Every structure is written in structure tokens, then in C-alpha cells.
Amino acid sequence: MDLLGGQVVRGVGGDRQAYRPIVSAxxxxxxxxxxxxxxxCAHAASELLYVADLDALQGGAVQLAVLQRLLRAMPSLHLWLDAGFADAAAAGAVLAQLEPGRVLPVFGSESLRSIDALAACFDAAATPALLSLDRRQGRAMDPAGCWQRPDLWPAQVIVMTLERVGAGTGPDLQTLAQVAAACPRARLIGAGGVAGDDDLRRAAAAGASAWLVASALHDLKLSPRDC
Structure with missing residues (x-):
């Protein structure tokens, strides 16, 4: 779920300036x-929701009031939250204002400020979290060089291909395979491109443990049993 200005928007191709409020079946x-x-959550029979805070990802404030309302109103809900965290301290400041134990931070390669920050996010004493390896049009979005340090990656890694987000062009299984080869121990979660049930089955067969999906759900292209 992509949040922008207090509303859910439809992400298409990673062009955040063009995102508009969701129109959903x-x-x-x-x-x-x-x-x-x-x-x-009802359609997918899930109590886990990935949230990208686009205000924060574009340098603005985290939409704390929206996140707090979601957690209060849905007591069994857990969030994976990508809010442009530059380091563990930035994530910690946000998590301190949300309900303990219900929000896992997602550290995106597009946002992390340094390799030292990457290492600190996932050391033994760190709060459990995920890494999102972000790329667009074949290029890593990675000012810190996170893609080159699989030794520092955590147990769960999101493989995010932004140009496929909302495009329905199929999952990026080539990049998934590259990441799997670089870090066989990681549980991989893909993102972008899923257009229907067959794509999810292909992704699972290729080794994905899960896939982040939005547009295919809003367009009713996924059977509830496959969500």
C-alpha cells in the first residue's frame, strides 16, 4: 500500500510524481x-501489510497519524514500513511512536546513507528488519553500495524492480535469481510486475518466498486462495 498525502495511491513504474489516488475494484x-x-487484508486473508510512505521517501515527514490509526483500528495488523530510513536511528525514532512489535522497518537501498549504516541496521543487536534492494530500468538505486555487500544482508530481502510496479508485465525473475545466487541464505520477497495467479506460481517456482502485490489485487486479478 503506497501512501501519499494521507491517501492511498496507485504506484505505476516508480514515477512517484505521477501517482494518483487509487481507483480500485x-x-x-x-x-x-x-x-x-x-x-x-480481508481479500488476501492477511494480517500483514507492506506500506511505502511516499511522503517520507521523498524527503517529507513520516505519516505517523495515518500509521497510528491503522494500528489502532486493526488490532491484529502488522506492518512492513518503508519510510525512507537513512539509518537505524531514523527507523528507531519512528518505531518509538508506533505500537511495539507490530512494525518491521524496511531499509531501502535507495535511502540508506552508507555501508556503515547498512551494517548497523542488521547487526546482532538491531531490531528485526528487512532490506529492500531497489532498482529501476536496470540500474541499482543504491548510493551506499548495498547491492555489493551480500555479507551484510539480513535474513529477509525484498527484490524491488520499480519499473514493473503496477505495470503487470510479469515478475523480474532474472534479478531474483541474481540476488539468490549472491546470498543463498536469504529469504527473498519479490516486488513488481505480478498480473495474476500464473505470475505468482512462476515466482514461487523460481524461489521467491513471497511477492509484494497491489495492482493485481485492486483489479481483482488474483484469486483469494492465491493471495
């Missing part, structure tokens, strides 16, 4: 985050 007439979250 699943949530007809609403881009309100709580309504969309409830519909998504």
Missing part, C-alpha cells in the same frame, strides 16, 4: 487508508 470510491487496508 476492491475498494470502490475510496482511497482512505483504513478502508483500503481493511479491504486488502
Amino acid at each position: 476492491l475498494c470502490r470510491g475510496s482511497s482512505e487508508p483504513l478502508e483500503v487496508a481493511r479491504r486488502l
